[in-house]
Amino acid sequence: MNAVRFEHVSKTFGTRKVLDDISLEIPTGQAFCLLGRSGTGKSVTLRHIIGLVRPDSGKVFVEERDITALAGRELADVRKHMGFLFQNAALFDSMSVGDNVAFPMRRHTTWPAAEVRERAMAKLADVGLEKDFETMPGDLSGGMRKRAGLARAMALDPAILLVDEPSAGLDPITAHEIDELLVKTKQGGTTLVMVTHNIPSARVIGDGFGVLQDGRMLINGTLETLDASDEPLVQAFMCSQGGG
Amino acid sequence: MPPIQLPRVRLVDRVGTDVLRFLELLGAIATFGGRAMVEAVWPPYEPREILRHIYQFGYRSAPLILTAGFAIGVVLSMHTRASLERFGAEALIPAGLAIALIRETGPLTAGLLVSGRVGAGIGAEIGAMKVTEQIDALEATAVDAFKYLAVTRIIALMIVMPLLTIMIDFAGIVGGYVAEAAVSGMSWQLYFERAFSLITYSDILTATLKTVVFGFLIAVVSGHLGFTTSRGTEGVGESSTRSVVMASMLVILSDVVLVKMILFLYPQVSG
Numbered sequence: 001m002n003a004v005r006f007e008h009v010s011k012t013f014g015t016r017k018v019l020d021d022i023s024l025e026i027p028t029g030q031a032f033c034l035l036g037r038s039g040t041g042k043s044v045t046l047r048h049i050i051g052l053v054r055p056d057s058g059k060v061f062v063e064e065r066d067i068t069a070l071a072g073r074e075l076a077d078v079r080k081h082m083g084f085l086f087q088n089a090a091l092f093d094s095m096s097v098g099d100n101v102a103f104p105m106r107r108h109t110t111w112p113a114a115e116v117r118e119r120a121m122a123k124l125a126d127v128g129l130e131k132d133f134e135t136m137p138g139d140l141s142g143g144m145r146k147r148a149g150l151a152r153a154m155a156l157d158p159a160i161l162l163v164d165e166p167s168a169g170l171d172p173i174t175a176h177e178i179d180e181l182l183v184k185t186k187q188g189g190t191t192l193v194m195v196t197h198n199i200p201s202a203r204v205i206g207d208g209f210g211v212l213q214d215g216r217m218l219i220n221g222t223l224e225t226l227d228a229s230d231e232p233l234v235q236a237f238m239c240s241q242g243g244g
Numbered sequence: 245m246p247p248i249q250l251p252r253v254r255l256v257d258r259v260g261t262d263v264l265r266f267l268e269l270l271g272a273i274a275t276f277g278g279r280a281m282v283e284a285v286w287p288p289y290e291p292r293e294i295l296r297h298i299y300q301f302g303y304r305s306a307p308l309i310l311t312a313g314f315a316i317g318v319v320l321s322m323h324t325r326a327s328l329e330r331f332g333a334e335a336l337i338p339a340g341l342a343i344a345l346i347r348e349t350g351p352l353t354a355g356l357l358v359s360g361r362v363g364a365g366i367g368a369e370i371g372a373m374k375v376t377e378q379i380d381a382l383e384a385t386a387v388d389a390f391k392y393l394a395v396t397r398i399i400a401l402m403i404v405m406p407l408l409t410i411m412i413d414f415a416g417i418v419g420g421y422v423a424e425a426a427v428s429g430m431s432w433q434l435y436f437e438r439a440f441s442l443i444t445y446s447d448i449l450t451a452t453l454k455t456v457v458f459g460f461l462i463a464v465v466s467g468h469l470g471f472t473t474s475r476g477t478e479g480v481g482e483s484s485t486r487s488v489v490m491a492s493m494l495v496i497l498s499d500v501v502l503v504k505m506i507l508f509l510y511p512q513v514s515g
Contacts, residue, residue, distance in 0.1 A: 050384050072388075079386035090381035093372075104385045152385075 001064065003028040003160050003191035004049055009058035011044060011215075018044050019055070020215040026208065028063075028159075031182070031192035033202040035237050036212035042195040043087060045212070046162045049193060050084050051075050062160065080108055083158035087165055087195075089149030091137035097148045098124065098133035104155040123151040126181055128174065142169040150178065160191045167198050179204050199240050211237065273490075276471075277464040280398050283391050290396045297400030301362050305408055312357055313350065313412035317419020320344060325427065334428065338439035341420040346443060347451050350413040352499055355458035358401070358408060359491035363466040366397055367487030370470025371480040379471070394471065398463040405459030406452045413452075446510045454502040461498055462491040 004026040011019040018041040026032040034042045047053040048060050051067050059068050062078055070078060091100050102120040105111060111119070124130045127147035137145060146169055153161060166182065167175035179201050186192050186205065196202050202209065203223060210220045211234050219226060219234055226238050324337050324344075370393055373379050382389040421435045466487035473483045 047380075052380050052383060076386040076388065079384060082384070084381070084384040086377050086381060086384075088377060090377040092378055092381065093376070107385065107387055 001028050002026060002061065003030075003063060004032075004193060005061040005064075006045075006048070007059040007061070009048060009055040009060060011041075011048070011053065011055050018215050019048075022058070022212075022215075022217050024210055024217060024220055026191060026193060028191050029186070029189050030207040031186045031194065031205050032208040032210065033206035034193065034195045034210050034212065035197070035199075035202065036218075037233075040212040041215045042212055043164055046084070046164055046193060046195055049160070049162055050079060050082055080156070081159040083153035083156065083161045085146070085149045085153040085161075085163040085166055087168070089137075089145040091140075091145055091148055091152070093137050095137075096133065097129060097135050097137060097140065100137065100148060101151045101155050104152065108156060120151075120155070123155055124148070126154070127151045128177065143171065143174060146170065147174070147178070150181075154185065157188075158190065160193065161185060162193045164195045165197065166194065167196065167201050175201065199237060272472075273465055273468045276394070276468040277398075277460070279390070280395050280464060280467075283388075284395050284399060288391070290392060293392060293396040294400050294403075297397050298404055300365075301358070301397075301401055302404040302407055305358060305361055305404075306411060308357060308361060309354060309408045309412050310415045312353060313415025314419035314422075316349060316353060316412075317341065317345065317416035317421075318423040320349065320416070321420040321423035325424070335438065337424060338420065338430075338435050339442045342417060342439040342443050343447070345416040345420070346413050346447055348499075348503070350416055351409050351451050351455045351458070352495070354405065354409045354412045355455060355462070355495040355499070356492055357412075358405065358458070359462050359495055360488050362401060363462045363487045363491040364484045366463060366466035367470045367473075368480055368484035370394070370467060371473030371483035374471060374473045375476050375480060390471075394463075394467040397467060398460060401459035401463040402456050403459075405455040405462075409452050409455045444512065446512055450506045450510055454499070454506065457498055457502060458495050461494045465491045465494060 002025045004024075006022050006024045009019055009022045010017070022041075022045065024032075034045060036042050044053055048055060049062060051060075051070065054068055059066050061067070063081070065078060067075060067078055091097070092103065095103065098117070098120050101123050102116045105116045105119060109116070121130055121133060124133060127150055129144060129147055129151065132140065132144065132148070137148065140148060146166065150163065150166060153163065161182075163182070166178050170178060175198070182192060182194070182205050192205065194202070194205060206223065208221070209223060209226050211218045211226070211231075213233055218231060219229055226234055229235065229238075320341050321337060324340050325334065328334055328336055328340065370379075373382075373393070379389045379393070382392060417436075417439055420439070421430075421432060424430050424435060425432075466483075469483045469487050469490070473479045475482075
């Protein structure tokens, strides 16, 4: 079964075509890495999966449900199975870091307050922020905000985790720890869709890969497919050693 | 050859475009308000958020409202005395002040003060959440952002406005008494009796309850402008300023309509 499926999805903002006839399949339990230069539609692809953006044409299926036809409560029910790490973390700045992580638990579970706090603390510990439960997001560095955002995205142990540049702004050691956490999450059965420029991370985490160029899927396949590709952009990406 | 545009034609064109844009904005605000009314009926009701906003809008506005009310009471009393003592009608000062304050000055001033303090806050807060993707983050967490952010604020402000109006009326009457007592040494009991000698329940009820509409309008306008914020921090500032301007304008205009309706439905109020 596919966790996510795109059928000929196109999206235009104003006069700019951001996605052009994208089709892809992400099997359940796999990690799919979306690569490409800045502004090629990677984040917009993630936003389509969680229904924050609707395609102009084509269909998006999540766990074989066509979410382009859903709205309101039905869409919310689908979203409850997903976690989303935004590119800039998008933490709720009126809440402490701990409350940010506890927020989805308070909204969608009946766990008692003590259990919510305990679980939120455990999620923060996973990303190395257990000492920052009471800290306000404004007092965190960019990298710490990113980790807090990841903890919130994983708060309800989602079936599908969407992460937008998880290691951007992190030091190499923390980035490696986040990679390990994502691999562990994948091994627990979570489907991972990751936008990244960090090829070493992608090599560690990814099962499937897609490279976007000017809104079109340039190549879609396994690590071997990409390594063997003679497309200059793909070669440039696969030979790079770092990035955010 | 392109048609020559005369300056007058360009001016008409520009004014027409601005008028159409304004009408479009009013339509969007009306749709926003209509959607809020429909969604307020359906669960979840978010009582914790509503209570939090009641505290923020009500309790935190109280010092401003009480100070303004007291000052208005003092000033109105001084002006009323200056006019009435020429006719030897000083005894009517408390009643005149109470009528002016309860029927119109209190509710309208409360509406304008709340437009400034709360309207600006709603526009800026929701606007900042929009440009920093926090609204998207709410949606991604399977929370209805419109209901969570807008409907809760609208309900809270509709509850808070009449309470703040009662506060401003009370502070105004106290202010009027202080000013009157300082000049004539009138007792509180006598002042109070005279103040309410010409006031009926209809006066208090209709004038206070019309501020529920003010609360609705302020929250809807600023909520809509917050949700449609773009262009980063500059856009947040603009949403905040426009919220105050539009909310104040709508409070004043709706007051005219509401007073006309009140006088039509409750003719005794004009007595």
